[in-house]
Amino acid sequence: MNISKKEYAKLADSYSAPSKLYITIPKAFVSGGIICCIGQFFMDIYTMLGNDTDTASAYTSITLVLISALLTGFGQYERIAKHAGAGTLVPITGFANAVVSPALEFKTEGLVLGTGAKMFVIAGPVIVYGIAAAFVYGLILFVISLFGG
């Protein structure tokens, strides 16, 4: 095939993931909204079973993480994520996928340095900075409490 660089760039662009904002943003909005509604559905079930809000919320997270892990195992989460973009990244299912996907992907490098280590390639930074931010907040609260806050 004889095409110029410019034509090639145009062709390559058309095959790469859609980056048009008027397509990607509504897709992320709808898919993220649906995942949150699924979460709300589990919230309601766990609340109905007699749990308080915090407990129901924790069980909801665990349930969503389990569903995401299974979908990742079957290779389906990535298929959905290709269309949903941030809609499947931002919910806790995206965090779960970021743990499970490399755990499975790097199994070939062994269960310790492959699965065990690569599991935290994205989750690690999230935990590090989440804990650090919470630590700073805790420190401020403690100092305030010293002065009789």
Place this chain on the structure above:
Amino acid sequence: MQYLWAFLVGGALCAIGQVLIDLTKLTPARILVSYVVAGVILGAIGVYQPLVDFAGAGASVPLTGFGNLLAKGMRKAVEEDGFLGIFTGGFTACAAGVAAAVIFGLAVALIFRRTDRTRQE
């Protein structure tokens, strides 16, 4: 009604993430880190919990909700345990979600085989 708000607020939080991906070229890892830290800050200054009370899972399922949970757990830990709480609060708060991801991740890695090589980059 609760489902409508969950959909709208959760969708909006994801749409913001998509704007960041498309316009700033932030990698998914940076987006997740930003969301959690933003959640901690919003939780600390007390504006995120009202959103959770209002939108339910729409605010608690996105990773900002995870950050809010960290701030909430830290507040409780410092109240109850004082100085030690600064060290125990964070991990206690996120224990359920992180442990679930680790355990299910390990289980999936042991049981499944990667058949499809296409991955979201």
